[in-house]
Amino acid sequence: MFSFESIGLPPDEKFSTLNEEKVKQFRDSITYKDGLYHVQLQWYEDKLKSVPSNYNAAIQVLEKVNKDLEKKNLYNQYLQVFQQQEDEGIIEEIIEQFKDYIWIPHRPVLKLRDQTTTKVRPVFNCSYKHKGSVLLNEAAYPGVNLMSNxxxxxxxxxxxxxxxxxxxxxxFLMIRLALEKDHNRFCFFLKKGEKLHCYRYNPLIFGFNASTFILNYVxxxxxxxxxxxxxxxxxxxxxxxxxxxxxxxxxxxxxxxxxxxxxxxxxxxxxxxxxxxxxxxxxxxxxxxxxxxxxxxxxxxxxxx
Structure with missing residues (x-):
C-alpha cells in the first residue's frame, strides 16, 4: 500500500489528492532493467498538448552558443562532453523530425578547475518560453519536496x-526514461562543422523541474x-x-x-x-x-x- 510515510514524509504533512495520485502513478511506473532504474514521467496532459516543438528557437540559441564557444576556443571541448555521453548511451542521434519532437535549448556553464583549466558542462533550458507558449516545465508534474532538511x-x-x-x-543521468514519448520531449541540436545533428536524452536531465523529486524518490x-x-x-x-x-x-x-x-x-x-x-x-x-x-x-x- 502506497503512503507518503513510507518514503520518509511526516504523517501530519498535508498533500492534495492530485499529489497522492501522481506520486502513486510514478511509484507504480518504476522498473529495474539492465542495472538501472527506469521511470515514467508524470504530466499535466492538458498543458502538455500546448508545448511547442521550439526547434527554431533551439537552433537560434545553438548558433549563438557556438559563436561564443569558438571565440573562447572551447567549442571542441563542449562537443567532447556530448561525445562522451553518446559513448555511454546517455544520448542518441535521431532522425530529423523537427515538428514531432520537443527541442530544448542548451548552453555551456564554465567552471575554472585547478586554477588553470576550464571545465565545460551543458545546461538545458526546459523553461524556455516563446510568445506566450506553455513551458515544458509548466506541463510537467514537479512532485513533492522530498529533500532532507x-x-x-x-x-x-x-x-x-x-x-x-x-x-x-x-x-540524474543514471535514471532512464521508460517511454519513447518521454525521450522525444528532451531533444536537442548539435552542430559538427557545418552539419546539424539531432539528439535526444535517454535519462533525466538537470534543468527539468521534476528531476530532483524523481532522484530523491528513487x-x-x-x-x-x-x-x-x-x-x-x-x-x-x-x-x-x-x-x-x-x-x-x-x-x-x-x-x-x-x-x-x-x-x-x-x-x-x-x-x-x-x-x-x-x-x-x-x-x-x-x-x-x-x-x-x-x-x-x-x-x-x-x-x-
Whole structure:
C-alpha cells in the first residue's frame, strides 16, 4: 500500500489528492532493467498538448552558443562532453523530425578547475518560453519536496566528531526514461562543422523541474529494497539532492556505513565520487576505492557552504 510515510514524509504533512495520485502513478511506473532504474514521467496532459516543438528557437540559441564557444576556443571541448555521453548511451542521434519532437535549448556553464583549466558542462533550458507558449516545465508534474532538511543536516554536521561527505556521479543521468514519448520531449541540436545533428536524452536531465523529486524518490525507493538499518536510513534521510552528509562519534561505524552505502548504490549504477572525511582511516579507504575528492585546500564546502 502506497503512503507518503513510507518514503520518509511526516504523517501530519498535508498533500492534495492530485499529489497522492501522481506520486502513486510514478511509484507504480518504476522498473529495474539492465542495472538501472527506469521511470515514467508524470504530466499535466492538458498543458502538455500546448508545448511547442521550439526547434527554431533551439537552433537560434545553438548558433549563438557556438559563436561564443569558438571565440573562447572551447567549442571542441563542449562537443567532447556530448561525445562522451553518446559513448555511454546517455544520448542518441535521431532522425530529423523537427515538428514531432520537443527541442530544448542548451548552453555551456564554465567552471575554472585547478586554477588553470576550464571545465565545460551543458545546461538545458526546459523553461524556455516563446510568445506566450506553455513551458515544458509548466506541463510537467514537479512532485513533492522530498529533500532532507538542509538546516538539520548542517546542525548534525556541527554536532558529531566525524563526518562523511559524498556525491553521486552523474546522478540524474543514471535514471532512464521508460517511454519513447518521454525521450522525444528532451531533444536537442548539435552542430559538427557545418552539419546539424539531432539528439535526444535517454535519462533525466538537470534543468527539468521534476528531476530532483524523481532522484530523491528513487533513492528512497531503492532504500526500501534492503533491511531497515543505518545504511537504508542514510539513503532515505541523509541526502540533499545527490549529496550525502552523515556524521557520528564512532569512526569505525562511519567507515562501515560508507562501505555499505557505496555497495547498495553501486547495484543501480549510482557511483560515489568526491568523497571526503575528517577520519584519516576512512580517507585512506576512499583513496583506495578511487572515490576520494581530488581537490584539497584545507577547507571543504558542505552543501555549498
Amino acid at each position: 538542509m538546516l538539520k543536516l548542517m546542525i548534525r554536521f556541527r554536532t558529531n566528531r566525524y563526518v562523511l561527505l559524498a556525491g553521486i556521479r552523474k546522478a 533513492l528512497k525507493f531503492h532504500a526500501e529494497k534492503f533491511p531497515l538499518d543505518e545504511c537504508s536510513e542514510a539513503l532515505k534521510s541523509s541526502f540533499y539532492v545527490d549529496n550525502l552528509v552523515k556524521t557520528t562519534n564512532n569512526a569505525e561505524n562511519l567507515s562501515d556505513l560508507y562501505t555499505s552505502v557505496r555497495e547498495h548504490l553501486q547495484k543501480v549504477n549510482f557511483n560515489l565520487q568526491s568523497c571526503n572525511s575528517n577520519c584519516v582511516t576512512l580517507q585512506k579507504k576512499m583513496e583506495a576505492d578511487g572515490t576520494l575528492s581530488g581537490f584539497y585546500s584545507g577547507w571543504k564546502k558542505v552543501l555549498g557552504y
